[in-house]
Amino acid sequence: MERAPPSRSLGELTFLEISRHLKETSIICLPIGAIEQHGPHLPLNTDGVIAEELTRRIVARWGSDLDLWQLPTVAISLSREHDWAPGTLCLALESFIALVKDIAREIVRSLPARNLAIVNGHGGNRGVLENLIRELRGDCGLNACVIHPFDLSKAEMDSGYPDVHGGKGETSVMLALAPQLVRRDQIGRAKELPDRKEIEALVFDRGTTWPWRSDDPRLADRGVIGEAHAASAELGERIVDSIVAEVRPVLERLQEGRRPAPGAGDAKARARSGARNAQAASQPRRQASRARPSSHSGNRPRPRPPGRS
Numbered sequence: 237m238e239r240a241p242p243s244r245s246l247g248e249l250t251f252l253e254i255s256r257h258l259k260e261t262s263i264i265c266l267p268i269g270a271i272e273q274h275g276p277h278l279p280l281n282t283d284g285v286i287a288e289e290l291t292r293r294i295v296a297r298w299g300s301d302l303d304l305w306q307l308p309t310v311a312i313s314l315s316r317e318h319d320w321a322p323g324t325l326c327l328a329l330e331s332f333i334a335l336v337k338d339i340a341r342e343i344v345r346s347l348p349a350r351n352l353a354i355v356n357g358h359g360g361n362r363g364v365l366e367n368l369i370r371e372l373r374g375d376c377g378l379n380a381c382v383i384h385p386f387d388l389s390k391a392e393m394d395s396g397y398p399d400v401h402g403g404k405g406e407t408s409v410m411l412a413l414a415p416q417l418v419r420r421d422q423i424g425r426a427k428e429l430p431d432r433k434e435i436e437a438l439v440f441d442r443g444t445t446w447p448w449r450s451d452d453p454r455l456a457d458r459g460v461i462g463e464a465h466a467a468s469a470e471l472g473e474r475i476v477d478s479i480v481a482e483v484r485p486v487l488e489r490l491q492e493g494r495r496p497a498p499g500a501g502d503a504k505a506r507a508r509s510g511a512r513n514a515q516a517a518s519q520p521r522r523q524a525s526r527a528r529p530s531s532h533s534g535n536r537p538r539p540r541p542p543g544r545s
């Protein structure tokens with residue numbers, strides 16, 4: 237009988253336990269955060285805290301069913317829209333792309349797993365990651381998807397005002413996941429919120445992309461675009477619960493693209509054999525034709541995200 241893994245945090249395994257527990261169909265979960273201003277009431281590492289803790293909960297809930305493994309969090313990413321604020325740290329675009337591609341290549345070189353679920357905590361990474369996962373598949377043979385937690389949530393927000401950054405959604409989730417990091421006394425209520433039409437035109441318009449910034453007084457109040465004062469831990473729990481529930485079919489779909497073809501033999505036995513890596517490396521090309529078409533067509537309007545970054 238197979239022993240249960242000591243932990244589903246990949247870094248806590250020994251090298252011998254890798255081949256004992258991971259298979260080609262295993263899903264590696266990579267949280268990506270950011271170090272950037274989140275208004276006066278949330279810490280710089282908000283996106284990393286959310287991505288990592290959500291991933292931990294997803295792995296705790298579905299890890300043994302779907303064979304999930306958590307990688308350490310990528311803590312710094314693409315935050316140029318917030319670089320006016322002290323403490324915001326950004327990678328150059330090329331460095332971020334190279335970092336994610338290096339991690340993908342190393343997964344393929346060093347692990348039997350061929351599925352990668354990126355849990356993206358920072359909305360500013362979205363456009364790059366959407367393109368990058370195609371290269372990860374084509375160049376690295378890695379079956380990948382990007383999970384945008386706030387957009388995945390089906391929790392009712394009851395908010396007519398756009399919620400982009402450090403607002404109701406993100407503050408609520410922080411109150412649920414890491415309340416000790418929220419400066420409640422700093423949650424301000426602007427006398428007048430920035431004009432929603434400007435936010436809709438500069439941040440959400442699908443017809444034009446603008447290099448909007450969070451120090452633009454037309455959009456943000458002290459770096460916040462949204463209604464942080466309307467946040468609550470209860471709403472945060474509902475958002476988190478919804479994300480954890482909604483992610484299961486996403487991960488099943490990801491794994492579906494990576495199941496060995498019928499008659500390809502017992503995956504566990506193959507995973508333990510010395511030929512494991514060579515066989516797995518040939519898999520992506522064989523299965524590439526089975527790849528699902530992208531669900532995101534350029535013309536389809538994207539639903540307005542409750543919490544963008």
Ligand SMILES: [Zn+2]
Nearest residue numbers: 282283406545
């Ligand atoms: Zn954020």
